[in-house]
Amino acid sequence: MSIPRLLASRVLFSALTLFLVSILIFLILEALPGDVATRILGRDATAKALAVLRGQLHLDQPALVRYLHWLGDFLRGDLGVSIATGRSIADVLGPRIVNTLLLSLFAFTIYLVLALVPAIIQAVNRGKAVDNVISVITLLLLSLPDFLLATILLFLFAVAVPILPALATISEASTWQEMLRAMVLPAVTLAIMMAVYAIRVLRDSLIEVLRSDYVRLAELKGLRPRAVLFRHALPNAIVPALNVTALNLGFLIGGVVIVERVFSYPGFGTLLIDALQLRDIPLIKATVMISAAVYVGANLVADILAVLLQPRLRTSR
Amino acid sequence: MSMITARSSNRFAWFGTERWSVTPGPFKVGAVILLVHVLFAIGGAFWTPHGFAEMGTGLPLSGASWQHPMGLDQIGRDVFSRFMYGAHIVLMLSFAGTILGMVAGTTLGLLSGYIGGWFDEITQRIVEAMISIPFLALALVTIIAAGPALAGEPVLIVFVVGLVYAPRITRIARAAAMEIATREYVAVAELRGEGIWSIVFREILPNAANVLLVEFSLRLSYAPILIGALGFLGFGIRPPTPEWGLMISENRNLLIASPVTVFGPGLGLASLVIGFNLFTDGLSRMLGQRPVPGA
Numbered sequence: 001m002s003i004p005r006l007l008a009s010r011v012l013f014s015a016l017t018l019f020l021v022s023i024l025i026f027l028i029l030e031a032l033p034g035d036v037a038t039r040i041l042g043r044d045a046t047a048k049a050l051a052v053l054r055g056q057l058h059l060d061q062p063a064l065v066r067y068l069h070w071l072g073d074f075l076r077g078d079l080g081v082s083i084a085t086g087r088s089i090a091d092v093l094g095p096r097i098v099n100t101l102l103l104s105l106f107a108f109t110i111y112l113v114l115a116l117v118p119a120i121i122q123a124v125n126r127g128k129a130v131d132n133v134i135s136v137i138t139l140l141l142l143s144l145p146d147f148l149l150a151t152i153l154l155f156l157f158a159v160a161v162p163i164l165p166a167l168a169t170i171s172e173a174s175t176w177q178e179m180l181r182a183m184v185l186p187a188v189t190l191a192i193m194m195a196v197y198a199i200r201v202l203r204d205s206l207i208e209v210l211r212s213d214y215v216r217l218a219e220l221k222g223l224r225p226r227a228v229l230f231r232h233a234l235p236n237a238i239v240p241a242l243n244v245t246a247l248n249l250g251f252l253i254g255g256v257v258i259v260e261r262v263f264s265y266p267g268f269g270t271l272l273i274d275a276l277q278l279r280d281i282p283l284i285k286a287t288v289m290i291s292a293a294v295y296v297g298a299n300l301v302a303d304i305l306a307v308l309l310q311p312r313l314r315t316s317r
Numbered sequence: 318m319s320m321i322t323a324r325s326s327n328r329f330a331w332f333g334t335e336r337w338s339v340t341p342g343p344f345k346v347g348a349v350i351l352l353v354h355v356l357f358a359i360g361g362a363f364w365t366p367h368g369f370a371e372m373g374t375g376l377p378l379s380g381a382s383w384q385h386p387m388g389l390d391q392i393g394r395d396v397f398s399r400f401m402y403g404a405h406i407v408l409m410l411s412f413a414g415t416i417l418g419m420v421a422g423t424t425l426g427l428l429s430g431y432i433g434g435w436f437d438e439i440t441q442r443i444v445e446a447m448i449s450i451p452f453l454a455l456a457l458v459t460i461i462a463a464g465p466a467l468a469g470e471p472v473l474i475v476f477v478v479g480l481v482y483a484p485r486i487t488r489i490a491r492a493a494a495m496e497i498a499t500r501e502y503v504a505v506a507e508l509r510g511e512g513i514w515s516i517v518f519r520e521i522l523p524n525a526a527n528v529l530l531v532e533f534s535l536r537l538s539y540a541p542i543l544i545g546a547l548g549f550l551g552f553g554i555r556p557p558t559p560e561w562g563l564m565i566s567e568n569r570n571l572l573i574a575s576p577v578t579v580f581g582p583g584l585g586l587a588s589l590v591i592g593f594n595l596f597t598d599g600l601s602r603m604l605g606q607r608p609v610p611g612a
Contacts, residue, residue, distance in 0.1 A: 020446035028462045038464075139598075143590040145542040147549045147562065148583045151569060155580075159573055254453030258546060273550060276457050288458055292449045 007304060014300045021292045022074070026067045029281055030057075040279040056083060057281065070285070079286045084278040089286045092271070097290075099170070100256060100267035103190070106183050110191035115198040115241070120229070122199075123206035123237075134199070141196045146255045150189045150262040157185060168263040186263045193255050194245065201244045206237040239306050246302030253291050344599020350592030358408045361401035369402035370394065370557040378575045387581030390568055396578045399559035400585055406554065407561055407589070410471060411540035414478025419533050421483040426490025427517045427525065431498050440487070447484040453546060456481050460552045469555025478543060482536050489532045493525040500524075527604040534600050538593035545586055561586045 030036055037053045038045065053059075058066055073080060079089035118138070122131045141149070158166035168182040209215060210233050218228045257269035264270070268287065275283040366384075367374045373393040374385070381388050387396035429440040447455065456477045460468060467473045497503065498521065506520050522529075545562025547553035554560040556567070561582045568578040 016442065017445050017449050020442055021449050024443075024446055024450065025458065028458055139594060140587075140591065143538075143594050144587050145545050145549075145562070145590070147546055148565065148587060151565065151572070151579060151583070155572055155576060159576075249451075253451035254546070257453055258549065261550060272454065272457075276461050276552070279461060284458060284461065288450060288454045291451050291454055295451060296449050 003307065006307065010300055010303055014296045017296055018289075018293055021296075022071055022289060023067070025285055025288050025292075026063075026070065029285060030063065030066065036281070040281065053083070074286075074289065080282040082275075082280050082283045084275075084280040084283070089283055092283070093268075093286065093290070096266065096268045096271045099265065100260070100269065102179075103183055103187055103260075103265065103267055104256070106180075107187040107190035107194070110187055111194045111198075114191050114195035115202060118195075119199045119202035119206060119241075120234075122203040123210060124229070126203075126207050131203075138196050138199050141192060142200075146189070146193055146258045147262060149192060150186070150259050153185055153189055154262065166263070168265040170266065183265075186259045186265050189259050189262075190252070190255055194252055198241045198245055202237060202241040205240040206233060209233045209237045212236075242302055243306060246299045249295050249298050253295065341599040341602050343595040344603065347592050347595030347597070347599055350588060351596055354404065354589050354592060355408065357401065358404035361403070362405040365395075365398035365401045367395040367398040369399045369559050371398070374398075378571060378578075380575050381577045381581075388575045388577040390578055391571060396564070396568070396581055399564060400561070400582050403559035403561050403564065403582075404585070406471075406558060407541050407544065407586070410474050410478070410544050410554075410560075411537060413475040414544070415482060415533065415537045415540050417475060417479030418482025418486055418536060419529070421479060422486025423490045423522070423529060425483070426487035426492075427494040427521055428513070429487065430491035430494025431517050431521060432513065433495075437491070441491070444484040444487050448488075452481045452543070456543070456547060457550070457552055460547070469553070471554060474544060474547065474554060477547070478540055481543065482540075486529075486532055486536065489528060490525065493528045494521050497521045497524045527606055531597065531601045531604060531606040534593070534597040538590055538597050541586060541589055541593075 036057060036059055037050045041049055041053060058069070061069075070080070077090070079093065081087070082089050082092055085092065118134050122134050125131050144152075154166055157164045164184055165182050166185075168186050170179050170182050174182070210229075215228060215233055218232045219225075223232075253269075256267070257272055259265070260267045260269035261273055268291070272284070272287045272291070274280075275287055371394060374395045375389050375393060377389050377391055377393040379385070379389055385395050385397060387400055390396055390399075425440060425444075429437045450458075459477050459480060460473060463473050494517070503516060503520050506516050511519075541561070544553060544560065545565070548560045548562030548564075549566040551563075551566065553563055556563060564582045565579055565586070568575075568582075571578050
C-alpha cells in the first residue's frame with residue numbers, strides 16, 4: 001500500500017471509530033430501558049420537574065431522532081446547552097480545554113526529561129546497579145495509584161515543605177508566574193505517570209537498537225559515543241515508546257481527571273466530574289465525545305509518525 | 318526423565334519446594350506480598366480491633382499510636398480497623414470484576430479470532446470504539462447511567478470493571494486465537510467435524526492459557542487502582558463501607574492534622590498493587606510472555 005492510501009485508510013477508520021463511539025455514548029446515557037428523566041432527578045422528583053426536564057432533553061421524540069439531531073448538531077459544532085447552568089456548552093468547554101492543554105503541554109515538557117534521562121542512563125549502564133535501581137523505582141511508581149501519587153506530592157511540597165500552592169486554582173486574572181507555580185504539582189504528577197510507562201519500553205528498545213548492526217558500524221566508523229547515541233540510536237528507539245504513550249493515552253486522560261480533581265485545577269477533567277455529579281447529560285455527552293476524539297486523534301498521529309519516523313516501515317512496501 | 322513423569326503425573330507438584338527455588342525473584346516477592354494481603358483480608362473480614370463504622374473509639378485526629386496504628390479520623394473511627402475490614406472488599410471487587418472481564422473478553426475474543434469474517438470485523442470495530450472512550454470516563458458514565466438505585470452497589474462496581482476490561486481482553490484473546498487457529502490440531506479437529514464451540518473451548522482455549530493467564534494477572538494488578546479511583550472521586554462503593562480509595566478521599570482533608578490516616582491506607586493499596594505487579598512480572602517471565610504495561 002502506498003503511503004497516501006495507508007494514511008487515508010487510517011483517517012477513515014478513525015472517523016468510523018468515532019461514529020461508533022457516539023452511538024455507544026448515546027446508547028449508554030439515553031437509550032437504556034427506564035425513564036431518563038427519573039434517572040437524572042431521582043425517584044422523589046415532582047411530576048412537573050420531570051416534565052420540564054423531558055422537554056429540555058426532547059424525550060418525547062424517539063431515540064433515533066434524538067440521536068440524529070445530536071450527531072448533526074455536534075458535527076456542525078453546536079454542542080448544545082448545559083442543563084445545570086443553562087449556558088452554551090461550547091462557552092463552558094472552551095476555557096476549560098485551554099487550561100487542560102496548557103497543563104498537558106507543561107506536563108509533556110517535564111515528561112520528555114523524566115522519560116528520556118532515566119531510560120538513556122539505564123540503556124548505557126545496562127545490567128549494572130544503576131539500571132536495577134531505576135527499574136525498581138519505575139516499578140514502584142507504576143504501582144502507585146495516580147490519586148495517591150498526587151496526594152503524596154501535595155503533602156511533600158505543599159504541606160511538609162510549603163514551597164508550592166496546594167490548590168491550582170487559576171483564573172484569567174492570574175499572572176504567568178502565578179499560573180506556572182500553580183501548575184507545577186499537577187504537571188509533575190502527570191509527567192511521572194506518563195514517564196513510568198515509557199521508561200521501561202524506551203530502555204528495552206534502546207538496548208535492542210544499541211546492539212544492532214548500524215550502531216556497531218557507526219561505532220566502528222569512529223564516531224563519538226555521544227553522537228552514536230543521540231544521532232543514530234535514539235531516533236530509532238523512540239518509535240515503540242511513542243506507540244505505548246499513545247495507547248496509554250486513555251489512562252492518561254483518566255489521570256488528568258484525577259489530578260485536576262486533587263489540585264482543584266479548573267480544566268476539562270474537573271468539568272467532566274462536575275457534569276457527572278450534576279447528571280448534566282448534554283455536557284457529559286460532549287465532554288466524553290471530545291475525550292474520545294482526543295484519544296483517537298492522538299493514536300492516529302502516533303500511527304502516522306511511526307510510519308514517517310521509522311525507516312523500516314517507510315521502505316518496506 | 319523422572320522430572321517429566323513427576324510433572325505429568327501430578328500437576329500440583331508445580332508449587333513444590335524444588336520449583337520454588339528456581340522461580341524468578343520478583344514472582345516470589347510478589348507471591349509473598351499477595352499471600353500476606355489475602356491472609357490480612359480474611360482476618361479483617363472476621364475480626365477488627367474496633368467496628369469499621371464505630372465512632373468515638375478514641376480522640377479524633379490524635380495520630381498514630383499502638384491502639385490506633387493508622388490514627389483516628391474526624392469522627393473518631395479507628396482507621397486501621399476500617400482499613401482491615403476494607404481489605405477483603407478491595408480484593409473481592411478486584412477479583413470479581415477482573416474475572417467478569419476475562420470471561421466476557423475471552424469468549425468474544427476467541428470466537429472473533431477463530432470465526433473471522435464479518436463477525437470479527439464488527440466485533441473489532443465495537444471493541445475499538447469502547448477502548449477509544451477513556452476507561453475512567455466509560456466507567457463513570459456507566460455508573461451515572463445505572464441511576465441512583467444501583468449507585469454505590471458492589472454489583473455495579475464489578476460490572477463496570479468487567480465492562481472496562483472486556484474489550485481490552487478481547488483484543489489479546491483474538492490475537493492469540495488467530496495464531497492458534499492456523500495450527501494443525503485445529504485443522505484435525507475441524508476434519509473430525511467438531512463444532513465451533515468445541516474447537517474454541519477445547520482446542521484453542523487451553524493453548525491460549527499462558528497468554529490469558531498473564532493478561533488476567535496484569536488486569537488484576539490494575540483493578541484495585543481503578544476501583545480506588547472510582548471511590549476517590551465519589552462514584553465507588555457507598556460509605557461507610559471502607560473501600561481504600563474512598564478512605565483516602567475521606568481523610569484527605571485531614572492531611573495536615575493527621576497524615577497517617579491518608580498514608581496508612583495508601584501504603585496498603587500501593588503494596589497490594591506492587592505485589593500484583595511483581596507477581597505478573599515473574600509469571601510472564603516463567604510463561605515466556607511479555608506483558609505490555611497499561612494499554
